[in-house]
Amino acid sequence: MLVRCLLAYLLLASTAFIAAAEVSIVPLPTKVEPGDGVNLILPSMITVESPPISGWSDHLEIFGEHLERMTAGKHQLQTSDANNPVLLISHTPNLSPEAYTLSITQKQIQIEASSIKGFAHSTATLLQLIGGSRSDTIPSMRIEDAPKLSYRNFMIDMGRNPHSPALLKEAIDLLWFYKIDSVQLHLTDDQRIAFPSTAFPKLWDGKITLPEFKELERYAVQRGVTIIPELEVPGHSELLRRNYPEVFGKTGTDLTKSPKAIEGIKTLLDEMIAVFSSSPYIHIGGDEAFGVPENLQRDLINQLHAYLKTRGKETLVWEGPAPGSGDNRVHPEVIHLNWRTINYPADQMVKNGHRVINASWDPLYLVDHYPRTNFTMTSPQHIYETMSLTKFKHVNPQIQTYANPIEVDSTDKLIGFCMPWWEGREENFVQQTFPRLIPFAEVAWNPDTKRDYQNFQQRTSQTELARIAAFYPVSIETTRMLVPDDGIFDRSTQVTLQLPNVSAAFSQSGVEIRYTTDGSEPTKDSTVYQQPFTRTDNATVRATAFIGDSSIGHGSRQNLTMVDSQANLALHKPVTSSTTSGSPFSVERITDGGTNNLGFYLGYPADPEPILLTIDLEDVQTIERVKVFAYSIAGSFEKYSIETSVNGADFEQVASRMEKPADPTSPVEHRFTARQVRYVRIRTHGNKGYVFDSFSKIVEVQVF
Numbered sequence: 141m142l143v144r145c146l147l148a149y150l151l152l153a154s155t156a157f158i159a160a161a162e163v164s165i166v167p168l169p170t171k172v173e174p175g176d177g178v179n180l181i182l183p184s185m186i187t188v189e190s191p192p193i194s195g196w197s198d199h200l201e202i203f204g205e206h207l208e209r210m211t212a213g214k215h216q217l218q219t220s221d222a223n224n225p226v227l228l229i230s231h232t233p234n235l236s237p238e239a240y241t242l243s244i245t246q247k248q249i250q251i252e253a254s255s256i257k258g259f260a261h262s263t264a265t266l267l268q269l270i271g272g273s274r275s276d277t278i279p280s281m282r283i284e285d286a287p288k289l290s291y292r293n294f295m296i297d298m299g300r301n302p303h304s305p306a307l308l309k310e311a312i313d314l315l316w317f318y319k320i321d322s323v324q325l326h327l328t329d330d331q332r333i334a335f336p337s338t339a340f341p342k343l344w345d346g347k348i349t350l351p352e353f354k355e356l357e358r359y360a361v362q363r364g365v366t367i368i369p370e371l372e373v374p375g376h377s378e379l380l381r382r383n384y385p386e387v388f389g390k391t392g393t394d395l396t397k398s399p400k401a402i403e404g405i406k407t408l409l410d411e412m413i414a415v416f417s418s419s420p421y422i423h424i425g426g427d428e429a430f431g432v433p434e435n436l437q438r439d440l441i442n443q444l445h446a447y448l449k450t451r452g453k454e455t456l457v458w459e460g461p462a463p464g465s466g467d468n469r470v471h472p473e474v475i476h477l478n479w480r481t482i483n484y485p486a487d488q489m490v491k492n493g494h495r496v497i498n499a500s501w502d503p504l505y506l507v508d509h510y511p512r513t514n515f516t517m518t519s520p521q522h523i524y525e526t527m528s529l530t531k532f533k534h535v536n537p538q539i540q541t542y543a544n545p546i547e548v549d550s551t552d553k554l555i556g557f558c559m560p561w562w563e564g565r566e567e568n569f570v571q572q573t574f575p576r577l578i579p580f581a582e583v584a585w586n587p588d589t590k591r592d593y594q595n596f597q598q599r600t601s602q603t604e605l606a607r608i609a610a611f612y613p614v615s616i617e618t619t620r621m622l623v624p625d626d627g628i629f630d631r632s633t634q635v636t637l638q639l640p641n642v643s644a645a646f647s648q649s650g651v652e653i654r655y656t657t658d659g660s661e662p663t664k665d666s667t668v669y670q671q672p673f674t675r676t677d678n679a680t681v682r683a684t685a686f687i688g689d690s691s692i693g694h695g696s697r698q699n700l701t702m703v704d705s706q707a708n709l710a711l712h713k714p715v716t717s718s719t720t721s722g723s724p725f726s727v728e729r730i731t732d733g734g735t736n737n738l739g740f741y742l743g744y745p746a747d748p749e750p751i752l753l754t755i756d757l758e759d760v761q762t763i764e765r766v767k768v769f770a771y772s773i774a775g776s777f778e779k780y781s782i783e784t785s786v787n788g789a790d791f792e793q794v795a796s797r798m799e800k801p802a803d804p805t806s807p808v809e810h811r812f813t814a815r816q817v818r819y820v821r822i823r824t825h826g827n828k829g830y831v832f833d834s835f836s837k838i839v840e841v842q843v844f
Contacts, residue, residue, distance in 0.1 A: 164272035164602035167585035175280025187220035210610035213643025239286035260364025271606020291556025299329025318581035322366035372425030426457030519722035524579035705733020743836035746826030771837030776830035777804035
């Protein structure tokens with residue numbers, strides 16, 4: 141009897157997982173139960189009954205707008221007091237703030253939530269189900285869903301490079317769609333201050349106005365996304381001190397010791413709280429305060445924490461000074477984002493009673509390093525497969541936690557994750573962050589979820605169709621693409637702009653596409669698209685739908701890179717890697733024909749085991765030299781050997797560059813005795829001598 145009960149339980153559990161895994165929803169819901177097998181047929185007019193709760197009607201209108209766009213006007217919402225509406229929304233106070241239930245039967249969709257966040261999660265799921273089905277039917281099911289972690293955050297560095305309000309709204313919509321709780325705006329740094337202070341107007345970089353930030357806050361709240369502002373002190377505070385030395389002092393140490401400086405910081409915090417009022421958190425920086433005594437750093441953190449507590453806010457800091465002791469100990473209530481686990485290791489943070497957010501370099505940091513000629517970020521697959529709440533690891537082999545990551549026992553002190561986008565430029569934002577945010581969203585929702593990257597990709601392929609249809613009216617189609625995800629084309633490409641999901645009502649209103657090719661945001665005065673056009677050089681195509689002077693949805697964009705390749709035996713041949721890669725650094729870059737120094741494949745990790753890059757020449761032929769183009773700057777060099785094989789199993793080394801040459805130039809030509817070869821393999825130990833040695837950065841491999 142016991143065996144039969146156990147088998148029945150296992151079968152039920154297996155069925156529940158299969159039901160969850162088979163629906164195209166990201167993140168995977170925590171519980172999915174199949175319905176009675178009878179699908180719901182969506183009518184063209186979906187009647188809705190919703191409770192009169194502040195903010196819910198606004199969100200319902202937003203959901204309806206995107207549903208209509210996603211289905212090209214086939215399905216619209218209509219508020220109704222009639223019995224048995226198609227969509228019944230209920231306020232259920234006993235649910236946790238981010239929890240929701242979604243029940244789909246043959247006749248009705250029922251949503252339950254207790255807050256705007258839970259409600260927004262339910263509509264995101266519904267958009268994914270409807271948009272991914274490619275039909276007018278939705279399978280019957282019941283979803284009971286809630287995140288395992290309350291803190292799931294994406295950080296945008298606005299203190300190094302500006303990011304426009306349009307781009308920030310685009311990011312907020314992605315966070316809503318994939319249920320990422322919040323976005324942290326790193327508003328201040330040594331290079332610029334993005335926040336328009338009225339008390340200290342000389343600080344502002346002149347980009348985003350106060351009304352625009354207030355509009356951004358409203359936009360985020362309506363979509364269930366929290367904006368967390370950051371004022372960075374005492375480190376990275378050069379602009380405070382340079383512009384107002386009479387207030388903030390001349391050094392970071394002055395800033396921590398001066399009562400006048402403390403009052404100035406409180407004034408700036410008050411201004412941010414007034415704009416981003418919905419955030420329960422305020423981030424005050426706290427890291428890299430070079431030259432400032434640690435006891436003064438801790439005193440400043442504690443003073444600001446005490447002040448923020450009087451304002452009803454919780455304090456966030458980066459891993460910064462060591463914890464201290466006695467009266468100079470960082471207050472246990474201060475929440476720490478642990479990013480390199482060196483000067484204040486994560487296990488010590490937990491031991492000292494702090495709540496901790498995992499922001500580990502590996503796999504979470506997305507970085508475009510100064511001087512804007514290098515990147516370090518791991519692949520979407522690496523993020524999905526290795527992201528762990530309890531593991532803290534660096535990408536730098538020179539740091540102890542690279543080879544020996546810190547593992548923290550599971551505890552409720554580990555409250556979530558942060559994925560930071562550091563130093564990046566707006567033109568790279570979507571291509572580099574969006575593919576990595578989606579796996580981040582799934583794992584952050586439930587770190588215990590069963591990891592199956594192939595299944596995740598299958599689900600994401602459907603949800604992305606839905607997201608693009610809902611938020612991007614214009615599609616950009618290109619020809620002669622060599623590496624489509626990276627935007628690489630061969631010599632010339634024809635660009636076609638279309639409106640695949642614009643309804644007949646919009647078409648009758650005279651909707652038109654306006655576009656640019658220089659990366660600037662299209663306006664009502666930009667070029668009107670009339671017919672396909674050809675590009676024979678690098679371009680960033682941006683296209684937006686307009687009715688009159690008003691834009692519709694988000695503008696679409698595609699970075700295009702032209703390669704004018706040199707004929708060789710490896711050109712356009714299949715290439716594989718022993719590690720994973722991702723846009724815009726895909727492994728196919730190695731044989732795409734491009735030799736620009738920044739057009740590299742980004743492979744990680746290349747240490748302690750080398751990465752194996754294998755080019756299949758597709759038939760056996762005679763070769764006698766290989767030319768390797770590798771990223772080279774400030775004396776860096778790729779450390780590698782070259783191997784060849786006839787059968788793909790037995791390889792022989794024919795050349796190498798294992799030591800740093802006196803002049804580490806690129807390319808390097810390797811000659812050897814002519815031989816019969818089908819497979820050429822690069823065994824690389826990474827690009828050495830610049831930033832982090834664990835990344836391979838090979839641009840191109842040519843075979844002759």
